[in-house]
Amino acid sequence: MDEYQTCTDEELIVRLRAGENVISDYLMEKYKDLVRRRANAMYLIGGEKDDLIQEGMIGLFKAVRDYQPDRKTSFQTFAGLCIERQIYSAIQGSNRQKHLPLNTYVSLSAEEEENTMGEQWAENPEAIVIDRENVRILEEEIKKLLSPLENTVLSYYLDGYNYVQIGEILGKSPKSMDNALQRIRTKIRNYRESRKKYTK
Template sequence: MSQYEQCSDEELIERLRKGESGISDYLMEKYKDFVKKRARAMYLIGGETDDLIQEGMIGLFKAVQDYRSDREASFQTFAGICIDRQLYSAVKNSTRQKHIPLNSYVSLSEEEETGALEGLWSENPEALVIDRENTGLLEKRISKALSPMENRVLDLYLRGYGYVQIAEMMGKKPKSIDNALQRIRMKIRDYIESLQV
């Protein structure tokens, strides 16, 4: 697989389209941590982590299959959109089954890259811009609702650290970090539910 490391994702997709095997597996492995980070963010608002990682990998697979290099977005940007949409659908479907509607999608992960997204979806491009602005506003309001400690815990959690690691880094007991994560989840859920009234 190291033979692919010198190539851009876009080059690899072109080679995959021409029938070169192994590239799909390489891209799936390369972006696995990218998927996990996004799944961890969605877990906070109502999903099971392992299930969400699987859903995210499905979104990544779709991105590998559907990416078109003639669009004005990088593969990573396109993959992020496909993964987020798959995760959002999974959370929305699971909450629908619990009779708790989730009409708002919240991404708590940092944007890895920005680029022109025109033409990626058949939807109105203005809707994507508005969605991004709303997400940014939501992140700011959630940040204000959290204490400084909770914001720090959330930041470390979204970077992939477990609660034991966060406790060590912050000089706290693991139980206090676990409690902070529970409070964060509750505050995020309460805030999202208040928007749907």
């Protein structure tokens, strides 16, 4: 598969449509880290990260299946959209609601998206668009809530490290890192609830 590394994703999709089915496996492997980052950037209350990763991989599969090479949007942007949409649908389902309020969903992704991402979200009437400025403000507020250690732990967590790996990096016990992640999650929940009450 080394030959694929010199091709753009869009070129690979054209070849995939022409019958080179192994390219599907290559793209799934190439973008699985993107799935992990998106899953790490979303907190599902009562859910498991592995469940979100699984949903994200389904979204990635749909992106590989449905992407049209003549789109103005790059495959990477389209894949990010499909991954987020699939994870978001899982969050909706887990809450057993037809419409999920904005304040039950927290995105901590710092990645920049193209404007076309928002345009495609708008095609789905049940999709909620969180604009970049709102995300930036939310991230800043969350940073203020957390201690320096918790901010460091969160940064590693969003990069895909688990609590054992974070403990090894920081020279801390796995238990203390697990506790830190629980504190982070609790603080974010409490902040979300306070915003919910404030906006009523």
